[in-house]
Amino acid sequence: MKKTLIxxxxxxxLSKHITKDDIVVDATMGNGYDTLYLASLAKKVYAFxxxxxxxxxxxxxxxxxxxxHVELILDTHExxxxxxxxxxxxxxxLGYLPNADKSITxxxxxxxxxxxxxxxxxKTNGFILLVIYIGHEQGKIESKAIQDYIKTLDPTLYKIxxxxxxxxxxxxxxxxxxxxxxxxx
Amino acid sequence: MKKTLIxxxxxxxLSKHITKDDIVVDATMGNGYDTLYLASLAKKVYAFxxxxxxxxxxxxxxxxxxxxHVELILDTHExxxxxxxxxxxxxxxLGYLPNADKSITxxxxxxxxxxxxxxxxxKTNGFILLVIYIGHEQGKIESKAIQDYIKTLDPTLYKIxxxxxxxxxxxxxxxxxxxxxxxxx
Numbered sequence: 001m002k003k004t005l006i007x008x009x010x011x012x013x014l015s016k017h018i019t020k021d022d023i024v025v026d027a028t029m030g031n032g033y034d035t036l037y038l039a040s041l042a043k044k045v046y047a048f049x050x051x052x053x054x055x056x057x058x059x060x061x062x063x064x065x066x067x068x069h070v071e072l073i074l075d076t077h078e079x080x081x082x083x084x085x086x087x088x089x090x091x092x093x094l095g096y097l098p099n100a101d102k103s104i105t106x107x108x109x110x111x112x113x114x115x116x117x118x119x120x121x122x123k124t125n126g127f128i129l130l131v132i133y134i135g136h137e138q139g140k141i142e143s144k145a146i147q148d149y150i151k152t153l154d155p156t157l158y159k160i161x162x163x164x165x166x167x168x169x170x171x172x173x174x175x176x177x178x179x180x181x182x183x184x185x
Numbered sequence: 186m187k188k189t190l191i192x193x194x195x196x197x198x199l200s201k202h203i204t205k206d207d208i209v210v211d212a213t214m215g216n217g218y219d220t221l222y223l224a225s226l227a228k229k230v231y232a233f234x235x236x237x238x239x240x241x242x243x244x245x246x247x248x249x250x251x252x253x254h255v256e257l258i259l260d261t262h263e264x265x266x267x268x269x270x271x272x273x274x275x276x277x278x279l280g281y282l283p284n285a286d287k288s289i290t291x292x293x294x295x296x297x298x299x300x301x302x303x304x305x306x307x308k309t310n311g312f313i314l315l316v317i318y319i320g321h322e323q324g325k326i327e328s329k330a331i332q333d334y335i336k337t338l339d340p341t342l343y344k345i346x347x348x349x350x351x352x353x354x355x356x357x358x359x360x361x362x363x364x365x366x367x368x369x370x
Contacts, residue, residue: 155353165346
């Protein structure tokens with residue numbers, strides 16, 4: 001698969017922030033491409049999806065490459081903290097699973113609820129990376145809600161970057177990268 | 186000097202795209218910080234400024250570190266092509282020179298004129314990086330003009346990314362990174 005520009009950039013960012021000592025979470029397993037990429041960087045990956053199809057697809061890809069340090073979890077990313085602790089970062093690739101039921105997408109409620117639970121658990125330099133698509137209606141709503149939410153975050157605790165590309169598009173997909181400046185604990 | 190977040194990010198991007206075989210241009214020498222950073226990456230750096238004070242400051246910094254592969258040019262960046270050919274990339278850090286005459290800033294005319302001359306000369310993977318500040322009036326005008334301009338660029342020839350941070354600011358500085366997809370010649 002040729003990566004889109006936005007995914008290429010997201011993966012570049014991840015490669016800068018994840019080491020072989022890190023536990024990371026793929027909050028939106030989908031077709032498993034991010035899960036596989038995270039597995040190439042981290043000590044351990046936990047990947048979540050509410051659709052069984054996502055786990056089947058991803059397991060197939062992992063088995064082909066004989067990758068063992070990934071745990072696939074059939075549950076919502078709103079429950080990440082019940083399954084994983086001590087994660088370095090969490091990745092959200094928002095929207096619906098390609099080639100599956102398009103009525104099942106991430107929603108602003110589940111996404112914001114998940115982010116809200118993850119942030120206090122991040123250590124210094126821990127991060128959340130979100131890839132956001134605004135080409136579909138639910139995506140626009142989710143995008144707006146996320147933008148409103150992150151503007152409320154304390155800039156002394158979190159540094160946030162927004163990356164849009166390709167910029168000539170009318171509704172370019174974008175990345176929000178939130179990094180914890182210092183541990184709250 | 187502690188780098189600002191936006192400069193740190195700009196320098197990270199530059200480090201990804203410049204090698205020791207490359208000739209690069211600092212279109213806005215200013216206090217010379219970018220010039221010095223470019224010198225650490227490239228084979229040769231040409232740096233432009235219309236203010237003599239910029240050349241004095243930058244020469245001092247270069248001499249302190251005994252850096253010889255940088256040429257300082259007292260002229261507008263609208264004339265880059267008269268001095269340099271075969272550059273890999275050009276960096277613009279827009280706005281006024283800190284601690285100098287604040288009435289002398291880059292303007293949308295000079296900036297767009299320069300960009301317009303540089304783009305056709307870029308080879309495949311060549312780039313222009315712009316750091317844009319919108320906290321002052323002239324900056325807002327320049328920013329708007331640049332945004333309007335880049336949206337007209339052919340997406341099959343140029344890929345463009347926009348990076349804003351820190352995002353919680355009301356008027357965050359941002360980076361525009363334009364990369365040539367393929368040579369026109």
